[in-house]
Amino acid sequence: MEKRTDKNSYTILFAIGMVIVVGSLLAFAASSLKPNIDENERLEKQQNILYAMGVNDNEGTSANFVSTDKAPKLFKKYIKKQLVIHGEKTAEDTLAYLIDVKKEKTLAKEAGYNRRLPLFVGEKEGKTFYIAPIRGKGLWDAIWGYVALDKDMVVQGAYFDHKGETPGLGANIKQRFFMDDFIGEHLLDASGNFKGITVAKGNADPKNNDKTDNEVDAIAGATITGDGVTAMIKSDLKLYVPYFNNLKNN
Amino acid sequence: MGLLSKKDSKLILDPLADDNPITIQVLGICSALAITAELKASIVMAISVLFVLGIGNVVISLMRNIIPSKIRIIVQLVVVAALVIIVDLVLKAFAYELSKTLSVFVGLIITNCIIMGRFEAFALANSPWRSFLDGIGNAAGYGVILIIVGFFRELLGSGTLLGFPVLGNPIPGELSGLYALGYENNGFMLLSPMALIVVGIIIWIQRSRNKALIED
Numbered sequence: 001m002e003k004r005t006d007k008n009s010y011t012i013l014f015a016i017g018m019v020i021v022v023g024s025l026l027a028f029a030a031s032s033l034k035p036n037i038d039e040n041e042r043l044e045k046q047q048n049i050l051y052a053m054g055v056n057d058n059e060g061t062s063a064n065f066v067s068t069d070k071a072p073k074l075f076k077k078y079i080k081k082q083l084v085i086h087g088e089k090t091a092e093d094t095l096a097y098l099i100d101v102k103k104e105k106t107l108a109k110e111a112g113y114n115r116r117l118p119l120f121v122g123e124k125e126g127k128t129f130y131i132a133p134i135r136g137k138g139l140w141d142a143i144w145g146y147v148a149l150d151k152d153m154v155v156q157g158a159y160f161d162h163k164g165e166t167p168g169l170g171a172n173i174k175q176r177f178f179m180d181d182f183i184g185e186h187l188l189d190a191s192g193n194f195k196g197i198t199v200a201k202g203n204a205d206p207k208n209n210d211k212t213d214n215e216v217d218a219i220a221g222a223t224i225t226g227d228g229v230t231a232m233i234k235s236d237l238k239l240y241v242p243y244f245n246n247l248k249n250n
Numbered sequence: 251m252g253l254l255s256k257k258d259s260k261l262i263l264d265p266l267a268d269d270n271p272i273t274i275q276v277l278g279i280c281s282a283l284a285i286t287a288e289l290k291a292s293i294v295m296a297i298s299v300l301f302v303l304g305i306g307n308v309v310i311s312l313m314r315n316i317i318p319s320k321i322r323i324i325v326q327l328v329v330v331a332a333l334v335i336i337v338d339l340v341l342k343a344f345a346y347e348l349s350k351t352l353s354v355f356v357g358l359i360i361t362n363c364i365i366m367g368r369f370e371a372f373a374l375a376n377s378p379w380r381s382f383l384d385g386i387g388n389a390a391g392y393g394v395i396l397i398i399v400g401f402f403r404e405l406l407g408s409g410t411l412l413g414f415p416v417l418g419n420p421i422p423g424e425l426s427g428l429y430a431l432g433y434e435n436n437g438f439m440l441l442s443p444m445a446l447i448v449v450g451i452i453i454w455i456q457r458s459r460n461k462a463l464i465e466d
Contacts, residue, residue, distance in 0.1 A: 168287025
């Protein structure tokens with residue numbers, strides 16, 4: 001005898017029921033948790049920006065952010081100005097750090113769209129930092145980061161993160177041994193043209209003593225992620241060159 | 251174990267050794283290769299699978315009499331996927347740091363053949379309590395191998411354990427510990443093929459000690 005659960009009508013009804021139940025369960029979970037998730041992401045952006053300018057809880061060799069409860073206060077204290085560069089114009093905007101770089105990048109592919117470039121001006125112990133967000137592609141998924149520069153486009157600090165790079169290999173771009181290599185590196189070459197920083201294999205400078213070679217040492221086994229870092233630094237920080245030229249001329 | 255009958259405790263203990271999902275059933279190899287370059291990632295993956303397989307087995311077992319057999323694989327897939335997404339959302343909302351470490355594994359948990367394998371082979375035919383024990387047992391058996399492989403790969407590949415340098419400082423010019431004696435990390439350990447070789451060695455050792463496992 002055919003079992004009740006083998007009937008086609010039962011199968012279809014079960015499938016429909018399952019889709020409705022699971023669908024609404026997931027929708028409910030997603031929408032009720034969204035405020036918490038958004039808040040976490042907002043605080044993380046503040047922590048990232050602060051990290052790049054050297055405001056962090058680093059201990060030993062591990063990279064630590066300032067704690068989430070302190071982040072908003074410190075962000076207010078250290079970030080003096082948040083700018084949005086839009087074509088020729090530069091305007092202040094206290095919500096510039098919430099600009100979605102990914103969206104701006106996609107929109108910028110369409111002709112005629114003028115990308116909004118956020119830039120954060122931080123001040124710590126009398127030093128001024130210009131912190132710019134960058135975003136690109138790694139091996140598996142998106143990679144992004146924040147780079148703190150001085151007025152001559154010399155890197156003062158960098159923070160990188162990734163969505164899904166291989167643990168132990170590409171994921172190591174968010175380790176201090178890699179991020180700290182960028183400190184002091186020049187983005188411009190000797191004659192002042194924008195050159196970027198290349199994540200290079202076998203650059204004969206593993207201790208990174210040469211700060212004007214526009215190169216840092218790559219991570220073994222993470223070639224494509226490293227190339228992604230090189231590419232996002234080149235493409236995204238180049239856009240800020242006019243701003244820094246202006247800064248120098250005034 | 252006083253809490254569990256002999257038959258029940260067998261459900262937990264068997265997969266740890268004599269019926270290990272990785273070394274005997276050779277399931278879940280794909281994720282074992284992918285994520286064991288670091289010990290921490292192995293531990294996180296082991297815990298995630300423990301959670302998903304324990305709960306998933308119970309859910310499937312509760313529904314075992316009403317699941318239409320024609321679409322049972324799809325139903326199983328939907329249950330795993332829903333569980334994993336809920337776990338991911340909860341972590342993102344309440345343990346953001348941890349969720350970032352986990353992000354890579356979410357997709358891998360769904361595709362883990364051990365999970366579908368246990369749903370199909372055990373939970374569809376057994377009571378929720380027994381299914382729960384079976385899920386925990388198999389996930390633990392999987393986790394143990396993952397952690398062993400992760401331990402050796404991180405130690406020999408990067409010279410660290412859980413991120414702490416245990417063999418000294420490998421940076422040229424600041425050499426200390428073993429590195430000062432001329433030791434070098436084996437970068438090959440970080441690549442997936444070495445995970446397979448380490449798993450192979452574990453299988454070899456296990457079979458050489460337990461004659462019952464040797465096939466003619």
